[in-house]
Amino acid sequence: MSMNRRRFFALSGASVTAAFLAACDSQGPDRAQSLLALAERKNESAGRFLFRHTSIDRVSRGAVLAGSAFPAYYVSDNVPVWDPASRGPWTLEVGGLVDRPLRLSLDDVLRMPRTTQRVNHFCVEGWNAVADWTGTRLSELAKLAGVRSTAQYVDFASFDDGYHESWDLASAMHPQTLIAYGMDGRMLGPDHGAPARVHSPVKLGYKNTKYLVRVTFMAERNGGYWSDQGYEWYGGT
Amino acid sequence: MATRHHWIVRVTHWVNAVALTIMVTSGLRIFNAYPAFARKGQSFCCYPFAGKAIPAWLTFGGWLAGARHWHFAAMWVLVINGLIYLGFIYLHGEWRDLVPRRGQLRDAWEMTRFYLFVRPDHPLQGKHNALQRGAYFTLPIFAALAVISGIAIWKPVELGWLTALLGGYVWARYWHFLAMLAIVVLSFVHIFMVFAVDPYSLRSITTGGYNEAKSPEARNARPLWWKRPAVEHAAAPSAPEIE
Numbered sequence: 218m219s220m221n222r223r224r225f226f227a228l229s230g231a232s233v234t235a236a237f238l239a240a241c242d243s244q245g246p247d248r249a250q251s252l253l254a255l256a257e258r259k260n261e262s263a264g265r266f267l268f269r270h271t272s273i274d275r276v277s278r279g280a281v282l283a284g285s286a287f288p289a290y291y292v293s294d295n296v297p298v299w300d301p302a303s304r305g306p307w308t309l310e311v312g313g314l315v316d317r318p319l320r321l322s323l324d325d326v327l328r329m330p331r332t333t334q335r336v337n338h339f340c341v342e343g344w345n346a347v348a349d350w351t352g353t354r355l356s357e358l359a360k361l362a363g364v365r366s367t368a369q370y371v372d373f374a375s376f377d378d379g380y381h382e383s384w385d386l387a388s389a390m391h392p393q394t395l396i397a398y399g400m401d402g403r404m405l406g407p408d409h410g411a412p413a414r415v416h417s418p419v420k421l422g423y424k425n426t427k428y429l430v431r432v433t434f435m436a437e438r439n440g441g442y443w444s445d446q447g448y449e450w451y452g453g454t
Numbered sequence: 455m456a457t458r459h460h461w462i463v464r465v466t467h468w469v470n471a472v473a474l475t476i477m478v479t480s481g482l483r484i485f486n487a488y489p490a491f492a493r494k495g496q497s498f499c500c501y502p503f504a505g506k507a508i509p510a511w512l513t514f515g516g517w518l519a520g521a522r523h524w525h526f527a528a529m530w531v532l533v534i535n536g537l538i539y540l541g542f543i544y545l546h547g548e549w550r551d552l553v554p555r556r557g558q559l560r561d562a563w564e565m566t567r568f569y570l571f572v573r574p575d576h577p578l579q580g581k582h583n584a585l586q587r588g589a590y591f592t593l594p595i596f597a598a599l600a601v602i603s604g605i606a607i608w609k610p611v612e613l614g615w616l617t618a619l620l621g622g623y624v625w626a627r628y629w630h631f632l633a634m635l636a637i638v639v640l641s642f643v644h645i646f647m648v649f650a651v652d653p654y655s656l657r658s659i660t661t662g663g664y665n666e667a668k669s670p671e672a673r674n675a676r677p678l679w680w681k682r683p684a685v686e687h688a689a690a691p692s693a694p695e696i697e
Contacts, residue, residue: 243514253523256523256530257523260526274610275618339611341487343484343627344490344493347495419612447523449519
C-alpha cells in the first residue's frame with residue numbers, strides 16, 4: 218500500500234488521537250510509576266526544604282467558620298464513638314522513642330497548656346474549611362514524654378478501624394500542630410474525632426488523624442491509611 | 455531551505471505539548487474531587503458550574519491520588535522545559551519575533567481585516583503575523599500565572615505570603631483554573647490555525663524546514679481559505695527546428 222504524505226499525516230493524527238483517548242481517565246503506563254515515585258520523593262524534599270516553624274497559617278479576613286458545613290470523614294462503617302462501658306475510659310498513649318512513656322486521661326490532656334487557634338483545614342480534595350481548634354500543642358506532649366534525639370517520625374493511631382498516619386517530626390513540632398479536643402468553642406463531637414484528634418494546617422486533612430489513641434515516636438516512618446493506598450506520604454502544605 | 459525554528463525551540467515545543475496535556479487532564483481529575491471553589495460554609499461569586507464534574511474522558515490519572523502524582527511530576531517537566539525555552543529565546547534573540555512592537559495593535563487590526571475579507575492582501579509580516587505574536591507572547595504569561603498560582607495552592611502555609619498575594623487559597627485555586635482555561639483556549643486556536651491556514655508549519659516545528667514560498671503571506675491565505683502555492687512551470691524544451 219502506498220503511503221503518500223497526506224495519508225501519513227492522517228494516520229499519525231488518528232493514532233495520536235487513539236492513544237490520547239485510550240489514556241483518558243487511566244492511571245497511565247506502569248513503567249511511568251517509578252518516575253512518579255521519584256517525583257514524589259523530590260517533592261517531599263522540596264516540601265521539607267520550604268518547611269519553617271515560623272510559617273504560620275493565617276485565616277484571611279472575612280473567612281467564615283465552616284461550622285456544620287465542616288465535612289466529617291471516617292473509615293469505619295459508622296461514626297466511631299468511644300464506648301467506655303466496653304473499652305474502659307479513653308486514654309492517650311504516648312510511647313516509642315521517649316524517656317517517659319505516658320498514658321493520659323482526657324483530664325490529663327485538658328490540664329496541659331492550652332492553645333486555641335483559628336486556622337484552615339486543607340483537604341486533599343481541594344476544599345478548605347475554617348474552624349477554631351482548641352487543644353495542646355504536640356510539642357508540649359513531646360516535652361512531657363521526653364522525646365529522644367533518635368526520633369525522626371511520629372505515628373498517630375486512632376480507634377477508627379486501624380486508621381493511622383505517620384509524620385515527619387518537624388511538622389509534628391510545628392506550633393500549630395495540636396492534639397485538639399475542642400472545636401468552635403465546644404468539646405469535639407464524634408463527627409470530628411472525639412475525644413481528641415490531631416489538627417494542623419501544615420498537613421493535608423488525611424494526615425490529621427481523628428479518634429486519636431496513640432502517639433508513637435519512631436526512627437522510621439510507617440506509612441499510613443491513605444499513604445499506603447497511594448496518596449503522598451508527606452502531604453505538607 | 456532555511457531552518458525556521460532552532461532545534462531547542464522545536465524540542466521544547468513538543469515537550470511542552472505533552473507536559474501541558476498531562477497537566478491539564480490530570481488537573482481536571484484533581485478538580486473533580488471538589489469541582490467548586492467556595493470555602494466550606496461560604497459561597498463563591500464567580501463559578502456557575504459548582505458541583506458539576508468535568509467529563510471523565512477529559513481527565514487523566516484514574517483517581518485523585520493518581521492524578522496528583524502525575525500533576526506533581528509533570529509540573530517539573532513543564533517548568534524546567536519552559537525555563538529552557540524562555541532562556542534560549544532570550545539569549546538567542548528569538549524574543550524579538552514575539553514581544554509586542556510599535557504598531558502591534560494596528561497590525562493586529564489589519565490582520566483581522568484581512569481574515570474577514572475586508573482587506574484583499576495579506577499584511578506584510580516578519581516571522582509571525584501580529585495576531586500570532588500576540589498569542590505567542592500571551593501564552594507564557596498565562597503559563598507563568600498558572601505556575602505561580604499552582605505553587606500557591608501547593609504550599610498555602612509554607613508560602614502563605616504568595617497565597618495571600620493572590621487573594622487567599624480560594625482565589626489562588628480560581629486563578630489557577632482561569633489560567634488553565636486561557637492556555638487551553640489559546641492552544642486550541644493555535645492548533646486550529648495550524649491546520650486552517652499554515653499546515654506547512656507542522657514541518658517547521660518538527661524538522662525545522664520551511665519553504666517561505668508556501669507561507670500564508672506568500673499564498674495570501676486566510677483560515678480555511680485554501681491557497682495552493684504557485685507552481686512555476688518550466689517551459690518545455692522546444693524541439694530543434696528542421697534545417
